[in-house]
Amino acid sequence: MTVAVDLVDATAALVVLLVALVVTARAARLTIVRRRDANIAPLRQKLIALIADEDGDALKEFRDLEPARWKMLEPYVLSLTAKLRGESRGALIALCCERGTLARALAASHAARAARRAVAAEALGTIGTEEAVARLGVLARDHSSFVRAAAVRSLGRSGRSEGVPTLIAALEPDSQVPYRFVAQALLRLGEPSAPSLITALEHPHTKVRERAAEILGLLGAHRAVPALLRAAGKDAPLELRLRALRALGRLGAPEAFTRLCEATARGEDQNLRHIAVQGLGRLGHRGAVPILAAVIVEGPDGLAATAAEGLLALNEAGEAALRELAANGSGMAQLHAQAALVFAHRDQYRQRAAHSLMEASP
């Protein structure tokens, strides 16, 4: 009994001690942050004003700042640089290079501790010079997954197309960088990543081809349409066809009409048919009306509902087909058409219902 009571007391004391430690650590951290913010506040205001003026020469004061104050300000300058584009960004990067920030980040990228290398990667991405991007290429293959992810994110932030080959290599599953990070980095780099992604549609690794197709669609890279059409061919692996067709639908490429129509055929995979039906709705091609109407009649239900939505996207011709099915169709086809029409005109129905209620009320 006494042993049990002692054990409870000891556990309670331990919990209290832990809570006290956490609270103290947080308070100390908050104090440090507040003190640092108070110290840099006047410099921050001045820096913001100079940046707003986009007067690179006016940054001279910060070039001459004593090292201790610069050390305090440096993380803030880096975070501000990441929010800017154009001349102001260029001026801040030049300032960072002059104050040795780049050299320090390059040195820290060789540190033994992964956390230090990851922080260095973030700084290198913000500075984004050729030298910084080259080093990020090495860090993207670091033995720590934490550092690899930071390097990939930073390559996207650097805004430099020199980082694209590294990112394409990171699309390979054995690169062990989460696909989400790589895709976001390539999307952030934008159109300059399109040529390499188009080349990646021929990559020997199927997973890379699938991912490249998906990113090209998200990127809105219209120049990728011919390559995506090839990737969506009937002889391609199913997953690649799915992603290439989805990308073509997203791009709203009229050239994709035939490929999308082929993929709605009854013998095709259900997911593929679904994506093709969605794509036909997005394309806005009047020729899709009979095909989507046939899908509504043939089902299955999920696919028919998507086809009905697709018809709505085809404006007058699509709506006319839906009205025909709603009036003269049979079974589920009639219900799907009616549901789509009610959805399209819901505001009208809502107003009519409200009006009827008003009239019926005493």
Add this chain to the structure above:
Amino acid sequence: MSLILVADDDRDIRDLVVFKLSNAGHEVLAVDDGPSALAAVTERLPEVAILDVSMPGMSGFDVCASLRSEERTAGIPVLLLTAKAQEADVQTGFAAGADDYIVKPFSPRELLSRVEAVLARARR
């Protein structure tokens, strides 16, 4: 001189925009969230509203849609400030009634010229 409303939860961006527009001779009303932006327009009607898309609680899209739904504020030109450059996000912005959008990271100079262009269009 025009009255411009700026709503962004990022203090650096808010201050930068305020400095840039004030230096160009505009009066700037700065707030850090969506509800404050809507409260501000009930007191004074700005000539342009610059709204950050990703604000906690109420997004720039929501604020824009709210402005458009009120007769008094429906005509305020809206510029969205967004880190989201994907086509779907831009479409969402325009669907909510935005007149233009600026992608973050941004150039203060570009922001000013976009604001001037929106003001010129509104005055025509």
